[in-house]
Amino acid sequence: MRVWHGVDEIGPEFGPSVVTIGNFDGVHRGHQEVLAHAKARAAELGGLPVVALTFDPHPMRVLRPDHAPLMLSQPEQRAELLGQHGADAVLILPFTKEVSGWPPEEFIERVLVNALHAKAVVVGQNFRFGHKAAGHVDTLVQAGTQYGFQVEGLSLAGEQQPWSSTYVRERLADGDVEAAATALGRPFRVTGVVIEGDKRGRELGYPTANIPADPGAAVPQDGVYAGWLTVLTSAPGAPAYPDRLPAAISVGSNPTFDGVDRRVESYVLDRDDLELYGATVAIDFVARLRGTQIRFDSIDELLVQMKADVDGARRLLSTD
DSSP states (O other), X not given: OEEESSGGGSOTTOOOEEEEESOOTTOOHHHHHHHHHHHHHHHHTTSOOXXXXXXESOHHHHHOGGGOOOBSSOHHHHHHHHHHTTXXXXXXXXXXXXXXXXXXXXXXXXXXXXXXXXXXXXEETTOOBSGGGOBOHXXXXXXXXXXXXXXXXXXXXXXXXXXOHHHHHHHHHTTOHHHHHHHHTXXXXXXXXXXXXXXXXXXXXXXXXXXXXXXXXXXXXXEXXXXXXXXXXXXXXXXXXXXXXXEEEEEEOOXXXXXXXXXXXXXXXXXXXOOOTTOEEEEEEEEEEESSOOOOSSHHHHHHHHHHHHHHHHHHHHTO
């Protein structure tokens, strides 16, 4: 799969194509439905490539940074997910003040027509684009008549609730990682580089892999969860760990020890031999074991609860 980080990276030989456009944050089931329709339309048009066009940063971070949403996925992860669900190429368009000032007609001509040579455009029914969000599906339909591309606007409704990135963020803010996974079609994932912590977990018999919580990224509500740790890139000199590993995961600031910066701490069940400092890991959240972190009055009380959390994670993950 090709990934472009701007229209200048697209060669003049590329095209024609079927294009789908959106922020695609999280690539949830609604997004996957749009991609499936784009793939079907591409097949009808003779096997054209599907291009997913997304933006970085999120337009709200440029236009109204105080209202910018916490991101469910970073650009490269988003591109990978888009590829898994049918995109043959991904255009990550840098969203700048200049781009925000393009009228809809300029966006259509510069990106859809001149760069991607679109023969069909598939978007969500509520898609808006161009300066002051003046463009919508009808704008695309009118342009399609002029430039020779088809347009399809799709509803993103789930069975009971429209799938949306906002819905997933709300579920994560409540700690309901299972509902978030239903909307995403997979467990919610946090990735990052493992840092050295205070090593209290190791001293207590539960060594953890610690990832700082990115303040601009969505992370589940503080609490303890069952999930999986996968090593994406091993630390220099460390062995490879090819399989996903069952884990008890704590999100928060460790109030028993007077708090640290918010982070995601994962104890891989029954393992104290892993070399993870400096490794890039992915944490997949399966279920919440308990809510907001508790300040314990003694280490003994903390150890009792930690054992209960680990036992609960083991029970949940053994049936996964």
